[in-house]
Amino acid sequence: GAGVSQSPSNKVTEKGKDVELRCDPISGHTALYWYRQSLGQGLEFLIYFQGNSAPDKSGLPSDRFSAERTGGSVSTLTIQRTQQEDSAVYLCASSPRPTYNEQFFGPGTRLTVL
């Protein structure tokens, strides 16, 4: 079946612009996670959604970052007034339920802020 999809695959933007990154989780997966991976680094947790519960936003690095999950499916990560240090690959993952053994990752969006 279809895996996690993300769009766009690449995004180049100018410093100070806003960007939106989209994630389509695997159908039926209730848990959705966003991570960030800077060049040559491990993944850094950003935010978690589960059903209609309040999201865990504890990993968002600043108030310029926000995320939504509409209808328990598609999620959008928004970065306002982008900075050069925001350049990274943004990865979305989903799982059938919280604490399921495995998280299924999408291909990521590579964000470059000039």
Next chain:
Amino acid sequence: GQQVMQIPQYQHVQEGEDFTTYCNSSTTLSNIQWYKQRPGGHPVFLIQLVKSGEVKKQKRLTFQFGEAKKNSSLHITATQTTDVGTYFCVNAGGTSYGKLTFGQGTILTVHP
């Protein structure tokens, strides 16, 4: 979740040689996962370890969880070029909902 430390950061081997990466935590972990990320790809789940002293095998890969549940290792026997990538150990037990705390990873290069 508790940060996990991985060593080595890089490993170069000749095809056919063995490879081991180690993961350590200063506190007891409820469980640990291993993921592999191919160059240019996304992380792919390999395995989860839960029990103290647990050993699991997947073909040429052997995963261990320490008796004190503070360390883990991944050993690959007779590496192949398809083993190239970054191997991450991951603390998966820091929350009730599966938040993953990744180690820095070990980048494996296999020379044919």
